[in-house]
Amino acid sequence: MTETTGPTIFAERAAPLRKQKSTLQRLFEHRLFVTGLVLFALMVIMAVFADWIATHNPVQVRARFRFRAPDMDNFFGTDNFGRDIFTRVVYGARMSILIGFATVTFTAIIGTACGLIAGYFRRVDNVLMRVMDALMAFPTLVLALALAAALGPSAFNIVVALTTVYVPRTARIVRASVLVVRDADYVHAAHAVGASNLRIMLEHILPNSMAPLVVQLTFVFAYAVIAEAVFSFLGVGPPPPTPSWGNIIAEGKDYIREAAWITLFPGIAISMTVLGLNLLGDGLRDVLDPRMNVENR
Amino acid sequence: MGRYIIQRVLSAFPVLLIVTLISFCIMQLVPGDPAVVMAGPQATAVEIERVRVQLGLDQPFLQQLGKWLWGLTQGDLGQSILLGRSVSTAIAERLPTTLTLTVFSFILTLAIGIPFGIIAALKQNTWIDQTVMTVALIGVSLPNFWLALMLIILFSVMLDLLPAGGYVAISQGFWPWFKSLLLPSLSLGLLQMGLLARITRSTMLEILRQDYIRTARAKGLPAFKVVGKHALKNAMIPIVTVIGIIFSLLLTGSVVIETVYSLPGLGRLLATSIFSRDYPVIQGGLLLTASMFVGINLLVDVLYAFLDPRVRYD
Numbered sequence: 001m002t003e004t005t006g007p008t009i010f011a012e013r014a015a016p017l018r019k020q021k022s023t024l025q026r027l028f029e030h031r032l033f034v035t036g037l038v039l040f041a042l043m044v045i046m047a048v049f050a051d052w053i054a055t056h057n058p059v060q061v062r063a064r065f066r067f068r069a070p071d072m073d074n075f076f077g078t079d080n081f082g083r084d085i086f087t088r089v090v091y092g093a094r095m096s097i098l099i100g101f102a103t104v105t106f107t108a109i110i111g112t113a114c115g116l117i118a119g120y121f122r123r124v125d126n127v128l129m130r131v132m133d134a135l136m137a138f139p140t141l142v143l144a145l146a147l148a149a150a151l152g153p154s155a156f157n158i159v160v161a162l163t164t165v166y167v168p169r170t171a172r173i174v175r176a177s178v179l180v181v182r183d184a185d186y187v188h189a190a191h192a193v194g195a196s197n198l199r200i201m202l203e204h205i206l207p208n209s210m211a212p213l214v215v216q217l218t219f220v221f222a223y224a225v226i227a228e229a230v231f232s233f234l235g236v237g238p239p240p241p242t243p244s245w246g247n248i249i250a251e252g253k254d255y256i257r258e259a260a261w262i263t264l265f266p267g268i269a270i271s272m273t274v275l276g277l278n279l280l281g282d283g284l285r286d287v288l289d290p291r292m293n294v295e296n297r
Numbered sequence: 298m299g300r301y302i303i304q305r306v307l308s309a310f311p312v313l314l315i316v317t318l319i320s321f322c323i324m325q326l327v328p329g330d331p332a333v334v335m336a337g338p339q340a341t342a343v344e345i346e347r348v349r350v351q352l353g354l355d356q357p358f359l360q361q362l363g364k365w366l367w368g369l370t371q372g373d374l375g376q377s378i379l380l381g382r383s384v385s386t387a388i389a390e391r392l393p394t395t396l397t398l399t400v401f402s403f404i405l406t407l408a409i410g411i412p413f414g415i416i417a418a419l420k421q422n423t424w425i426d427q428t429v430m431t432v433a434l435i436g437v438s439l440p441n442f443w444l445a446l447m448l449i450i451l452f453s454v455m456l457d458l459l460p461a462g463g464y465v466a467i468s469q470g471f472w473p474w475f476k477s478l479l480l481p482s483l484s485l486g487l488l489q490m491g492l493l494a495r496i497t498r499s500t501m502l503e504i505l506r507q508d509y510i511r512t513a514r515a516k517g518l519p520a521f522k523v524v525g526k527h528a529l530k531n532a533m534i535p536i537v538t539v540i541g542i543i544f545s546l547l548l549t550g551s552v553v554i555e556t557v558y559s560l561p562g563l564g565r566l567l568a569t570s571i572f573s574r575d576y577p578v579i580q581g582g583l584l585l586t587a588s589m590f591v592g593i594n595l596l597v598d599v600l601y602a603f604l605d606p607r608v609r610y611d
Contacts, residue, residue, distance in 0.1 A: 138587045249443060
């Protein structure tokens with residue numbers, strides 16, 4: 001008897017443990033997350049392999065082919081210069097993905113640094129957060145547009161402008177999670193054994209704020225993609241003829257009556273990218289930070 | 298309550314001060330000489346000099362700042378470079394259109410976003426919930442200026458039902474006015490509707506799980522009373538907080554939407570001055586929109602304290 005009951009009890013206790021899935025596993029079982037990942041991955045692949053996917057030259061002017069409706073040769077039609085819209089949309093992905101990645105990287109580094117410093121060193125907190133509050137008082141795009149207008153139209157300046165706008169929001173999130181753990185026993189213990197402030201911040205406090213940070217950054221990426229389009233639309237985006245989703249729409253808007261396809265397709269590309277990123281963000285939030293989603297309670 | 302309001306108002310001052318400084322410093326960011334940038338590529342040395350003096354760029358930084366701040370106290374935001382009039386007049390002329398559009402869009406957002414959020418929460422995990430949430434998610438993902446263009450193609454070019462742009466004053470009749478605002482406020486509001494529907498749904502779901510809702514149901518209250526009185530009242534608290542964000546999004550959106558529909562509002566004024574680098578107008582517009590936002594947030598906080606007594610005694 002003892003031989004059989006022992007292992008049975010053991011097995012029963014072990015069962016829930018075995019069911020515990022890794023975060024990655026749970027993410028890949030989240031249907032919407034996977035949909036988002038696929039959509040976003042498609043856009044990244046399009047950006048990276050643009051040279052192979054494109055069917056024409058993105059900047060070549062072909063007067064004979066002006067305003068062709070979508071057909072087998074020009075999948076998405078052609079614009080007022082006879083350029084192939086499909087090719088331009090494929091190359092346009094580069095600009096959006098590049099601006100998105102750059103904005104997310106800078107926002108993550110600067111926002112995390114500001115948030116950690118504000119949350120950890122109480123003396124700096126007040127001043128730093130008042131400046132952040134003031135930056136957040138401006139409607140996001142209006143401030144970003146004004147900055148881009150001052151700095152001049154280029155992809156890099158858009159990244160600078162967007163980073164300025166999204167750093168305060170990111171810093172706030174990091175600061176909030178720092179405040180939760182800064183008085184935790186393990187932080188005091190680290191102090192006691194002589195860990196440096198930098199080490200405590202990076203190794204003991206930062207991991208705790210990773211979940212909300214990652215979620216926020218996916219949304220920052222989505223905003224950056226939309227922002228590029230808005231900037232180009234208002235004439236302060238990356239200058240033509242280099243295709244970007246925003247400036248294809250900006251050039252096409254004068255022809256919506258006779259050639260709606262010029263504006264239609266880049267807009268669909270933007271929407272799919274943003275939808276993908278929103279799904280990614282929602283999925284990450286559900287899995288990484290269940291507290292933020294009430295349905296899981 | 299009174300003390301809380303006073304505290305909250307006082308705490309807005311340092312933020313407003315920094316907002317003013319940031320708005321002013323925008324022009325200092327211009328690489329090289331702002332006067333050259335603004336006078337345009339074909340400008341002669343005399344014209345550049347004229348712009349420089351007009352902007353006060355020939356004076357030291359602190360003196361410029363002092364002059365601008367002194368002007369502010371008199372309600373003077375400086376002179377526009379291109380419009381040939383003062384920035385405050387230009388803004389005052391354009392503000393009513395933007396406010397009309399924003400309020401119109403805001404009402405639409407509330408009237409559609411909240412009810413659909415509630416319905417989705419009540420029918421959680423049914424096809425109704427899934428449809429509403431899918432539409433909301435798509436609404437959050439569409440760039441609003443592109444949506445505006447698509448609505449023009451559909452409703453003005455193809456169906457010929459609504460005007461493709463232009464603003465009709467209400468004095469010229471209610472219907473023309475209403476029709477001229479319908480497409481702009483729809484394309485401006487869809488993002489906010491999606492946002493609000495999603496937030497309303499998740500807040501409602503949380504509240505419907507509370508003990509006092511179960512009690513209300515158990516004592517036999519009709520469903521509409523449970524939802525309408527007990528649940529909705531408490532759901533309003535988090536919803537009110539996002540109203541500030543929604544207003545800010547509407548103001549931001551108006552920059553693009555007014556440009557697409559050629560509405561003579563503040564947003565279009567900002568868009569054209571950003572495009573043509575009319576820095577005094579940009580500075581004034583920044584300061585005004587940010588101050589409006591600070592004011593709205595103040596109002597939201599007070600409303601919040603009014604709705605939720607716990608906030609007052611913090």
